[in-house]
Amino acid sequence: MQNTKLEVKNLQISFSHEGSQVNAVRDVSFTLGQEKLAIVGESGSGKSTVGRSLLKLHPKNATVEAEKLLFGDIDLLNASEKTMRDIRGRRISMIMQDPKYSLNPVMKVGDQIAEAYLAHYKVSKKIAQEKALIMLEKVQIRDPKRVYSLYPHEVSGGMGQRVMIAMMLIPEPEIIIADEPTSALDVSVQRQVLNLLDELISERNIGLIFISHDLDLVRNYCDRVLVMYAGRVVESIKASELENAQHPYTQGLLKAPPRIGDIRNRLPTLERDPSWLYN
């Protein structure tokens, strides 16, 4: 792992609500180089919260603290809103879960891609449109001209997710945070979208943070896996060694889903040990 793109040390995130405080993320540390890092865990484990904190997308009632939150040599923790605006989308971008909800329903998909480029580069509309068409071709859309002028409801889920990838890649970011980018898609389309994302990020030396709850998917797709439980990282492990995961929570997650040809009569469920919260 050469040249560290991102360094996070002891990240703590809490939300205050009517006087009470909820600690959503505690003591999370990791570094990201030019690699594919997965953050996995159940719903509510804080994985998306970590992703969002890197772009400071949290509402006012959130408190984000960390010993270190470095992006290159920029301290994200103390960065001004202006600096953040230059980073968001331009240098770190985020692919959301569901293209149905994340695309603007009343704007042509091509214009949405061009808009992403225009927001960060001072070019004419025409050049941005040309860029968007090239980008649509890059994400393997067969007839970019036709698709450019479609509205989100006219494209399929897989195509919508490709549009979103195009939109996130067009400003040429250094890091992409993908928050469950394929969980709204069919298995067959899922694979195409992942392969595409993989090609594009290795071509452009992008670091990827892949947020998912699917350990099976992550083990073949990513290089390294952080397993989160109740806001903490319980295990950090190379994806290829996931088989030998030590933590009972990781083992439980690995055993839970039924697989084709499964002869188990009952599926093991997770026994949550309260002591997991104290290490």
Place this chain on the structure above:
Amino acid sequence: MNMINIEGLDLSFGTGANESKILHDVNIQIQAGESFGLVGESGSGKTTVLRCLAGQYNHWSGQLSVNGNRLLHKLDKKRCIDMQMVFQDPYGSLHPRHSIETALAEPLKIHKIDNRDERISAILKKVGLDDSFRYRSPHQLSGGQRQRVAIARALILEPKILLLDEPTSALDVSVQAEILNLLKDLKEKEGLTYLMVTHDLGVVTYLCDRIAVMQNGHIVETISSVNLANHGASEPYTRMLLDCCYHTETTQSSEALSA
């Protein structure tokens, strides 16, 4: 005798030039006590088959019969008693402002069944929840608990058939395991017949005995779970679906083989 018999089911939407045919000559026979799975991509028509059976669409043509009774286009109460449905998203399928008790009492009220109190207690126990859940609202429950309530609501009329529309796809893997175990137990205890729609081949082979693979409104292959697991699928489309699922499992072993 077949518990569910679907013969030559056709369905289309729109008329004239805009007519688009959704289901093409679907034939499914399911025996009493059997679990049958329908798999395929989104848009292949698998949920539509369930909706025809459940009476949510009534302009189909063909022959449907359930428990020996020929289904009419109009929904009747008898059909509801025989057959209940569990939906995909437990966040959307429970009324947010009705307590669990109200949600469970509603089918009983509709069908004028008495002893509601005892029935609700019994059904909650059956799905692994205790009586304290009665007075809670859906927002106070986790996703897995909500899905248990949805299953309880379907079972409270003591149906013979459960139509399951992706019952676990909105849940985490750990919670999915709990719900699948529950469904398996209930089936053994109550002798239920399941017709389940899913796109997860792991889930379908775990719970179902036989599987029909759908593509563009056609059934392309009907195959037993055992056969599917032993690479007995003959249709290229089924193999493609298997490949997509297997890539997580077998890429490592196939790499090892080629190395």
